[in-house]
Amino acid sequence: MPESEFAVELAGITKRFPGVVANDDIALRVRRGQVHAICGENGAGKSTLMKILYGIQQPDEGTISVDGAVVGFRSPSDAIKAGIGMVHQHFMLADNLTVAENILLGAEALHGIGGGARKRIAELAHVVGLETDPGVLVESLGVADRQRVEIVKVLYRGARTIILDEPTSVLVPQEVDELFDTVRGMRAEGFTFLFISHKLDEVRAIADQITVIRRGTSVGTADPRTVTTRQLAEMMVGSELPSPQTRESTVTDREVLRVEGLELAGDGGGCPLLAGVDLVVHAGEVLGIAGVEGNGQTELVEAIMGIRRAGGTVVVGGRDVSRASTLARREAGVGYIPEDRTRYGLLATQPLWANRMLGYQSRPPVARGGFLGLLDRGAARRDTERIIAEFDVRTPGPDVAAAALSGGNQQKLVVGRELSGDPVLLIASHPTRGVDVGAQAGIWDVLARARARGLAVLLISADLDELIGLSDSIKVMFRGRLVADADPSTVTPEQLGSAMTGAATTGAATTGAATTGAAGTATATTDAGATGTHRRAHPGQGAR
């Protein structure tokens, strides 16, 4: 064994990176055989730090030591040679190859591809609790198993220190517990883990040591046995942690959005992406859609926005817009906060005022009208300044490029824009994903106020606390269907998580699921369909 007690030491890591947050003088020491959690809000710089440790990016300043020796990683292969492996948040597996092939791909030189390799894979699979036959195709595996395959992959390459980047974001609570069991077992065998998360309960449950990162710099370490979640959160945000509140209902009986029989065939004739989706959102109501990512939420939103052509009817404010263009739907009063603002919400190199025009190019105050479709740039700029002030967008002014803003400020701009022009309906897809806590609270507050004014909101979120906290009612989506209803005032994240997996026993446990006959039927149908088959991880991923 090497003499140093630290498997990994980072000192003075600084990265001036044209991203959301740079790393600024980060220090981090990871003891061997421990689970070391790195906490921080989304965009705090955790991922950048891990990319530096894994050799994907090179630090501008600072040193990395592995087992006491200073190393310089030029690429991930250097990091792998030093015994560091990374399991990315988004899996890097080839669906059309088998488990064994995925593990061997690129590492054929280690143990060959014959019996030696099979033996080693079997050993490692046992270590991480991967019980599937290495000969099955990855596409037939569920998310948790895929994650185990990823872990086997890095172990196969000789990793003793494993970076888990937001490993729980794709898992439901039960799967998280299983993962933690695996991690604890491996820790007992001497593996070291770097556990990246911003979910504090999980961090406290698994970590031996916590380092908190805020705004690109390490603000301190904490002992999970003594620190409270609230204390951790305050370290992370430097202020009080807000939480979404359940407020008195503002739901009216005026229908704003009615979706009936929405159907969308899968790519290449696979499972349908959407199957018979019916829902109604009333004025003043927040309808939450829960579901493991990739079960049709993205497609549902895009179908309602007219970005994808789907069968069925979409009625907004009493007007059938099923065949209308995206722009016409927007003009009918639909605001849209897309799940990925950098790809779907913003023009990165354009100034903020030009981004203000996107989606509003046909309406005042942006459009001046006329035969040529003239734009009023002055009005766009003035209205951008209004959004900046009203939604607390931290920017020097409306003329900077959107890419220059941090994620939270970008998102506030998008939210402000989509609430412009008095929308009747807001489609909010992961509205607080990747934004800092301050911005998150602001966005929650904005949504709550808009709801009070009578806005109908369709909320899609992977953050179950957010979903439960904001929604007036929740529907669970699984494999393109709405399979269960839940009452946010009584449901727990665990119950919701069970329903999201489509599991037979937990579906019935979802509070309020049986309140309507239709929902009960849907639940039953899915139960039958789920029996005996593996859950597919991201059926919609390829289409995005």
Add this chain to the structure above:
Amino acid sequence: MRNRRALALAALLASAVVLVGCARDTGTTPPAAGGDAAAGECARNPAPAAAGGAAATAVPALPNADASALKVGLAYDIGGRGDGSFNDAAAAGLEKTIAELGVVKENTKELAAAVNESEDAAATRLRQLVAEGYNPIVAVGFKYATALGTVAAESPDVRFAIVDDSTVEAPNVTPLIFAEEQGSFLVGAAAALKTQACSVGFIGGVEQPLIQKFQAGFEQGAKAVAPEIQIDSTYLSPAGDFSGFNDAAKGQVVATGQFDGGADVVYHAAGASGQGVFQAAKAAGKSAIGVDSDQYNVPAYADVKDVILTSMLKRVDVAVFDYVNAVAAGDTSTLPEIFDLSVDGVGYAVSGGKVDDIATDLDAYKAAIISGQITVDTEPTS
């Protein structure tokens, strides 16, 4: 047989109309002079017995004048000196004026056109030569026509000549045009006399009127010898796309196709693409006919010269030389209106000796064309 033809020729010279050959039934004609193989399937007509006194050899050559005072400018077409073809022929004419007319080499200037250049670039090039005092100036290629019309009007005291164009109407512009179809007729006849498969090919660089003259003459000449002959004519690029003059690879592919299709003699009028035609002939063990210059003697083709049966000569060199000579003598009216067979402005090459055995036939056709007994079309009939 050779004797009989010699006899016929003698008879021609005696200005007697001898119809001995024409009276023959083509079906029973034995293989023509060059038909040293089993060409029985290729019925060949005998060479015409033409009117006497039309022997082309008697070109009234002007005495060499002293051109040492002249500054001669040449504006080449695309490719310039070294294209192994058209521009080189003009360059050879210039060399000859230096060698024989006393033109001082330092007093000559050669400029070349660029690919895809605009009309005004051509005009600028001519103006440059004018500005530097060159007189006469020879524009090589019909692409200069419009520009020359403009520049000649600007500089009425400068003498210009333009090769391949007769549309510029100005007193100080001399057209130097050629009867390419006549020379092509002769090589067409040569091809028909030499083919063993009774099948020949023509490859034109670009499908434009100038090259169609080559095709027309070649086809007519071949059919005059062997009416049933197969002629496979192909162009490398359509009108307006000049790549066909500079695409040896395409020339090789097309020629190979023609050889595979049965032709055993292919005539090219495709500029630098001819290189590929010769390569294809060499690979196929067949023959090819060159164009413009005596390509048997072009150094660039030294490795393929053994497949070059003959070349259709377009004596741009003669025209340039004669023009400079006439300017030196002070009288360009002595120049022929068209450089045709009668003034040896076009012809066929004998380098390599591959057509020596059919020379009498070819000369008989030549005489018939000069005498007007045969009129060669300038447009392909097909």
Add this chain to the structure above:
Amino acid sequence: MKRIRSVLLPPALAIVFAALLCAVALVISGDSPLTALGAMITQVGEGTTAVDIINSGAIYYVAALAVAIGFQMKLFNIGIEGQFRLAACVAAIVGGALVLPPVIHTIVIILVAAAVGALWAGIAALLKAYRGVSEVISTIMLNFIATGLIAFLIRRDTFGLLQGNNISTAPIPESGRFPGISFGSSGTIFGMVFVAALLGVGYWYMLGRTRFGFELRASGESPTAATAGGVDARRMVIIALLLSGAVAGLVGIPELVGRDFAYTLTSPQGYGFTGIAVALLGRNHPVGIALGALLWAFLDKSALALDNVGVPREIVLIMQGSVVLSVVVAYEIVRRYELAAEQRRVSAQLRAVPVPEQQEVRS
């Protein structure tokens, strides 16, 4: 100020770099770069060269505008060449056949050219919008088809007339011609030069002030965001390519109605490809393209002088090639640098805003 610097610095650097590269090439081949440069600059004053530069510059400008319209939404209309040649050919045939009063005759010729250009680009547009065929492939192929079609149209048995060894369409009568501004022996500036300038103004206005221009740029910047913002991607592809083709159709018109009055075998080619280079050089900006077009025309026209001083004319090709390459590289470097600088500036400015306590350690 900073903006102007960031716009002007890259091309200036690129030109200097390209010039140095050429100088090195000249020195290696044993020629004097100064002589060459001197000859090229002197040439501008000779004969009609100055006017030729303006005229050719205008043609390059129109071609580059056509390319730039496509570039704005990341469409690479490589078929400007075919579109302009076919348009010029058809416009020449129509213009030569019609009898119309002056002005109207000219306008008809121009409109026919724009329509033919748009039509030809429209084929690629429909293939792209409805069949997903890459416009790069389809427009290249359409270039070949255009060459064949032109060859057919100017055959002697269709619309061609034999002029010596050349073939030409019927000449456009006086009424269809576009008078220029004559400078006597220094040449005549095409009237179409001013139309080209107007096109540039129209392009600038369309891009910055109209909904279409905004949607065009949005589609180019991020097709996904544009779609989410209600921009109909298919419609944009079609309109952008039609517009690009219509402008491309005008490329051959300055020479047609200002000098040649007929389409011939030897009518110039290659403007479409020059347009691509100039659009890259000018970064799709109407003023940048204008400067690029003039630079390109200067290099083209002055290159003729190099023959006089015995310098290989091909040096200009090296210059043109290296200037485009280095401009593209320089802009990309400056763009990245400026984005990073802006991000730094924004975060620095925001850091100055009170941030909660920096260090706290708990255990």
